[in-house]
Amino acid sequence: MSNRPGVSAVPIIELKNVVKSYRLGEVVITAVKKANLQLHLGEFTALIGASGSGKSTLLNIIGCIDQADSGIVTIGGSDVKQLSDNEKSDLRNQKIGFIFQNFNLIPVLDVYENVELPLLVNGTVESARERNDRVLEAINDVELSSVIHHRPDQLSGGQRQRVAIARALAGRPSLVLADEPTANLDSETSSKIIDLMIALNEKKKVTFLFSTHDERLMSRVKRIIHIKDGLLDSDSGPAHESGT
C-alpha cells in the first residue's frame, strides 16, 4: 500500500469520509468535509492550512478528543465509534501523544513530574522503576536532563515545548499529534523544535502528525497534507514520496 521506506503497510490511523460541522446559531460551519486519510507508523507528516481551515478539528478527531459527525475513524485497527469513554482514555494514554500550542504544563510540577503525568494512569507500566526509566529516557531524548527539577516558569518557551514533547513520548505512543507546536515560539526556536521532532522520527521511529500554517517548514517535511476550508487535497511533498 505504501511505497515509503521505513513505513509499515498497515495504517495506524484511517479516516473515511469524515465530516465535522459546528452550528453557531443559524449558521452551520463544516470544519471538515469528507476527509479521507491514512497514516502509517514511522511517518512524519505536516498538516498545513490557513487559519480556520480545519486543522485543529481534524487533529482533535484523530486524537479522540472530538467526535466526527459522520464517517469512520479507525485507530490501530479499531473503530473509534465503538469504544467506550474509558477505552478512548486508554487509547490516548498508550497509543497517542499530544503536544499543545500553549504547552499545557502543570506549573507546580517540575520537568520530571510533568513528564511522569501520563504514566500515573498507564496500566501497562507497572513498576515504579520502569516508570522512572521511561521518564528519564523521554527527558534525555528532548535533552532536558540538566533542568530536570526545574518548574515550567524557570524554563524558556522552547524548553517548555520540549517538556511537552517528552510528556507525549513517555507513554511510547504509536502516534504523536501536535497542533501548531511552534505557534508560540520565535522562528529560531521553532526550527529547533522541528529539528528535534525530525530527529526523534528518524532515530526513534516516532510517528508525527503536526499542524502548522508556516509554509517555510514545507521543505523539511517528508509528507505534507494541505487543508483548505475543511477539504484535504491529495498529499504533496518531495516528488519521490508523493501519492498514496
Place this chain on the structure above:
Amino acid sequence: MPNSFWGLARKNLRRNLKRNLTTGSAIAFGFAGIILLGAYSNRVDNYIRVYTIYAAHTGHVALFAKNGLDKFGFEPKKHSFSKQRQLEIEGLLKNDSRVEMFEPRFSGVGLISNGCKSIPFSAVGIDPQIEEKLMIHPEVKRWTPQIESIKKGVKLVDAVKISSVAVVSITQKVASALGKEKVKTEFDTGAAVKVVDCESSVALPQSDASVQFLGNSWQGGMAALDADVVSIFSTGFDETDFSAIRMPLSVLQSFYDTERVAGYSVWLKEASQLKSFIQTFSAALNGPSLAPEPIDLIPWYDESLSPYYAGTIQFLNAMVGFVSSVLALVVLFSVLNSTTLTVLERTSEIGMYRSIGFRKRQIQTLFIQESIWLSGFSLGIGLISGFVFVEMINRMKIVYHPPGASGGLQLVLVANVSAIFVWAVVLLLLTIWSTRFSVVNKLKWQISDLLGGSGR
C-alpha cells in the same frame, strides 16, 4: 489501574495558594467556631440536665397517679398513691435492675412564720438519704460541681440525727424575709426559746432558728408545726427561691396528716434505658395481678415536668443551631466559590489530563483528593484552635449571670467530641460534594472544548 493521586493532589494545592489559604481559613475558623459553640451548648445542656435530674430531684422518670402532675396540687387526695399502692410500686422498683434509686414525691403549700411575720411556702418533702446520694453522684460531681445547693448549715440527713424537733431547710430569700438567717447550729443548742417582741421598734438580733408552719391538713383540719432551720439552700432560680423550703418527707407527710405520696422520682443506672423503662414498667404496673390504678410515667425532659430545662434547651438549640448553620453556610459558600473557580480556571488543565489519558473517574478522584487534603488540613487547624480557645476561655474564669438563675455561674466550656466528629465529617463531605459537583459538570464537556481556544 492506579486510582489515587495523593502526591499530585497535594502538589496541585500550591496552584492557587492564596485562594486555598482563604478557603482553608474559612473551613478552619468555621470549624473552630462550631467547636466553641458546641462546647458551650454541651456544657450548658449537661449542666441543666444534671441539675434537673439530680439537684432538682426530678429523677430520670417521674411516676404519677394518672394526671397527677397537673392535678396533685388541686386535689392531692385524688391524685396520689395509697400506702398499699406505694408498697406495690416500691416492690417493683426495688426489683428492677435498671433502677439506681427512687424517692417518693411529696409537696405542699402553707404559711411559714417567725412568730410575727408569715409568708407563703412551697415545701418539698425529700428523703434525706436520697439527698445525700444525689449530692455525691458522679454525674453531679462531673457536671455541676459548683452547685452547692446547701449554702450553710447541716444536711437534712445529719440534722435528723441531732435535732429533737422537726428540721427544715429554707432558702436565703425566705430566711431574710423572716429574719432567720442564722441556722440552728449557730446557736447554743441548749438555749431556751425566747419570745419575740413583735411590737418592738428596735430591730432585735435573731435569737433562735425556730419557725412555725401553718397549713391545711389532708383530713380537713388545720395543721401546725414548729421546726428548726438547720440549713440554707438555693433552688438555683430567683423565682422559686422566694418560697421554697425542704423538709424530710416523713415530717411533711405528718404535717399534712397523710401517708399518701404524689408519686416517685426514679433514677436509672443508664439514661439510655429511659424509653424501654417507661414502656415496660408501665406495663408491669398496670399488669393484671395488680390493682388497675392507672399511672403516668413522664421522662425528665418533658416540658410539663421540667419547664426550665425544656425552655432553656429549646432556646439554646435554636440559637446554637442557627449560629452553627450560619457558620456552616459561610464555609459552604466559601468552599463552593473556591471549587467552582478552581475548576473553572483549570478547564484546559482538565482537558490536558483527559487528552493524555486520565479517565473521567481519575480526574474526579484527583480533584476530590485535593479537596480532602485542603479540608482535612484546615479541619485539623480548626480542631486545634477550637480546643485552644476552649481552654483559654475556661482559664479566663468568666462569671456570667444567666437570666432567672440565682447567683453567677462560671462560663465553662466542655468540648463535645462526638458532635465535633459529626461536624468534621459534614464539612469534609461538603467540600468533597461541592468539588465533585463542579468537576462532574466539567467532565461532561467534549475534551476539545475543555482545551478551549488555547488547545486548538
